[in-house]
Amino acid sequence: MKLGRITFSALLLARSLWRRLPLRGNKTHISIHNLFGISSNKGRVLISSSTSSFEKPVISGLRSSDVDLRIIIQEFLNRGYIVDLVDARSEFEPKLKYQVIFGFGAPFRKKLVNEDGSCRYVLYLTEAPPTVSRENENRRRGLYKYRNGIMPPTVRSGLFYEDQDFANCDSVILLGDEARSAEVQALIAPNKLAHAILPSIGKSRETLRVYKAHSEICRMGFVQVGTGGAIHKGTDIIAEAFQKLPSLRYDILGHLGVEKFLIEKSENICFHGYIDMDSARAKKVLSNAQFTILHSASEAAPTGLLFSMLYGCIPVISKSCGVNNAFRKFAFFIKSENPDEVAVELAGIADTPVSELKRRSDLARQFAARRDTLSFQAELSEIFDREGL
Structure with a gap:
């Protein structure tokens, strides 16, 4: 793999994709098809994630999660895949044949029209599992009401993840440490793997x-x-x-x-x-x-x-x-x-x-x-190798 070039490649991708790629959809829910217009025999990947940062024409102001997403895209491109990107909040209907669907949100749950069992579903978990998140947030809301007499709304839980995601995926890549991966492993079938990775700080x-x-x-x-x-x-x-x-x-x-x-x-x-x-x-x-x-x-x-x-x-x-x-x-x-x-x-x-x-x-x-972009890319590459992506 091109480990020495990943920082430059990821930043170049962050700066240039907004003007080089065909965009579809409205400002909030965009989709980007075939990054860089490449052709490949390896197959096609659909990434369902947040696409808001791709509306920005400059790299300044990118969150570390935005940079990490670009490293994920770059890793798939390095491995010879055609990559499509879609917003996780959209009602995107996949019409093409995909070898891998990666990410979270509504598009991750869509069954392919031409599904023949060969597509791999890799859940990218960036928060606690939904049951844990929902129960804990509801408890905190109840505690706030007990102290202040007002029930605050639910803000975080249930936006991007559902319990069915863990039953339907083929593997999980989660942000967290090995202890968290053990918790997630208990939610999926024994023959599937939950891989832990810590995020980067978004800098070299x-x-x-x-x-x-x-x-x-x-x-x-x-x-x-x-x-x-x-x-x-x-x-x-x-x-x-x-x-x-x-x-x-x-x-x-x-x-x-x-x-x-x-x-x-x-x-x-x-x-x-x-x-x-x-x-x-x-x-x-x-x-x-x-x-x-x-x-x-x-x-x-x-x-x-x-x-x-x-x-x-x-x-x-x-x-x-x-x-x-x-x-x-x-x-x-x-x-x-x-x-x-x-x-x-x-x-x-x-x-x-x-x-x-x-x-x-x-x-x-x-x-x-030690949480630089190169470290994140190297660890991600090892996980992809273990998954045979």
Whole structure:
């Protein structure tokens, strides 16, 4: 495989596909047929995923998940497949013969008109299994109603994955660690495999070297990167806890939308909204934080945590994240979902001896610095080999 060229190829793909490929559909649900118009004897792949980033004519502002999608596309192209891309939210009806259907969402569940049993269905799982996600989010919604008298809407669960996906797929590639893959393995047939892979931070190995951890311990600063589904992510619980911790600071990076009105406010909580993570403003916030926090009801492998770890921020996470085993040597784990009890836990974490914080900070940064695009591509290639793709 062309490992040495993957970073350049993936970035080139990210920059050029928007203007070189035939697009069909509306602005929200596009489909791209036959990337680069190649011909192949290997066969054809349908990738069902988010296509929103392909509407952008420049590479700046791409999320790490957008870059990882381009690496997945590049890997299929490197292996000689014709690749079609369709939005996971669309009602796309496949008319062609596919050797592989990869991804998630409604198009992943469509049975091929010319299905002869030769098509491989590879589920790409980027969050917790739907039953787990649904149960945990509903519990968090109920807890919010108990504390505040208002039942917030379901925001995260059930959008892209259904229980039937695990029965119908031939294999699963999931974002998370080996412990999470064991959980998913129990949901599929014994003769099928669940492969774990951690996401990249969306940057090359050379780029990741320029990120520097802060030189001093900043024990008062906690930062949360990413806010989609605030109740699901536990932002409400953490905000209520910080009301009882006036000496600690809580910075929230991400667009909360209407959910912002569900989150308690105080002087030590700062809502920054959407922010370019490579901007001077983001660098300042991350450099003044010692901890990166995510009290999610269920999560796969949060790239916001990984990115903030580049600055030496120590993860403070719930027990239901898909990286708990991978992070066990340096993360702190929140046990409670009660804001009063969480406040006690956070105060204890902030009082950890400086020498221990330095040890965990160094390990966290070293771990994040290894999640470059080349590493992701190499691990993905090994999984494809094992699956015979």
